[in-house]
Amino acid sequence: MISFKKHVHIALGYFVLIAIMGVVLRLFAVTDLPFKYRYIVHSHSHIALLGWVYTGLTTILYYLYLRKSGISKKYTYLFWGTQATILGMLFSFPFTGYALFSIIFSTLFLIASYVFVFFFLKHTPENLKSLHSYKLMRTAVWFMVFSSIGPWALGIIMSTLGNSSPWYRNAIYFYLHFQYNGWFLVALCGVLLRIFEQNGITLSQKNFERFYYLLNAGVVLTFFISILWMQPHWLFYMLAITAAILQIGAFCILFGKILWERSVLQKHIPKQTGIILKFAGFCLAVKLTTQLMGSFPQTAEIISGNMDYVISYLHWVFIGLISAALAAFLHYFKWVFLSNTAMILYIIGFLLTESLIFYRGSMNVFNLPALPDISFWLTMASVLLLLAIAWLFIYQLKKRA
Ligand code: HEM
Known part of the structure; x- marks a missing residue:
């Protein structure tokens, strides 16, 4: 039996990881760090699109269209195979950027995603195909x-x-x-x-x-x-x-x-x-x-x-x-489970980060006065967003317990 909740918790785990990497990226503007900025951007963006969003969306697609199609075993292999490629990217991109292993894992991911598309197109029951x-x-x-x-x-x-x-x-x-x-x-x-x-x-x-x-x-x-x-x-x-x-x-x-x-x-x-x-x-x-x-x-x-x-x-x-x-x-x-506190923190953190980046971008364009330590405050607002996402993740574990 496929545990949709488990799959979704894995996706949420990636969401936390990308928020951590996002904060690290913002920290670069504030202090020196022993990482390569570009390498962290690559891992952040790959895990965001392919870890969090892809895993979340494909779980919904499988649940809505394929769960009664009798391919749960094949799908389970595909799911864990795909996760292996995402983990491979997670452990290679931050250290090597685009290099042999990260390229191998991202290529394998692409192939796994094609297999998902094949399953989706081939195995969706006929009665759902007219929707x-x-x-x-x-x-x-x-x-x-x-x-x-x-x-x-x-x-x-x-x-x-x-x-x-x-x-x-x-x-x-x-x-x-x-x-x-x-x-x-x-x-x-x-x-x-x-x-x-x-x-x-x-x-x-x-x-x-x-x-x-x-x-x-x-x-x-x-x-x-x-x-x-x-x-x-x-x-x-x-x-x-x-x-x-x-x-x-x-x-x-x-x-x-x-x-x-x-x-x-x-x-x-x-x-x-x-x-x-x-x-x-x-x-x-x-x-x-x-x-x-x-x-x-x-x-x-x-x-x-x-x-x-x-x-x-x-x-x-x-x-x-x-x-x-x-x-x-x-x-x-x-x-x-959605926690109201996490939701409020998320919206505040999001609006703050967006306003600060937008203001920083507008300083030159509209000759606006420079806000002191804007990059520091942007990092702090990103920490707020990270806390909201981590809270959401921990809330699932707490509720399950
Ligand atoms: C706490 C949350 C987040 C923070 C603090 C954050 C921060 C950042 C930063 C600083 C960059 C680097 C920009 C650059 O120099 O090119 C970046 C890039 C990127 N982020 Fe995020 N991010 C967050 C969440 C997300 C989420 C949820 C997604 C997608 C679902 C995402 C997708 C991306 C992508 C695709 C790029 C690469 C953009 C490019 O290549 O130009 N990020 N992020």
């Missing part, structure tokens, strides 16, 4: 496969053009974009739709199709926002702006449905899940707005040259939207 939520999930896992062109290309680019080539940066952005805007975001929408379906709420076929095509056209075309740093032909700006508008259109349909069905949803969705989902929804609305604002030549130029803006945008999406929505769904499926 709207399945259609979204199928697209989400294809985005995951598509994103992996990035790492494969990176290998070729590093050995031919070198890591100072613009193609190197574009390959990383390609991977990141199709991971979080494609695979994660579309899969999270799929989970929401599955919850709707389980509670008797369905989008009409016409509305679903509108939502589906606007969302996915948006996912593909918003990639152009990631290449605006190259100051390309004006056509790319037009495509980026169109994509951002398409996505706003898609989420207007979804938000409209949520508002329409709010009394049914309030009955079926636990209060804590609802609060976190509303918070994630707010972060999504801000993401959609900044995406549009950042697609114009003047703003794109300011943002792409400002690392603080880029990192604050990415973490707005990762911590505020994706991690929060994922935690809410894990709570909905009763695998995670």
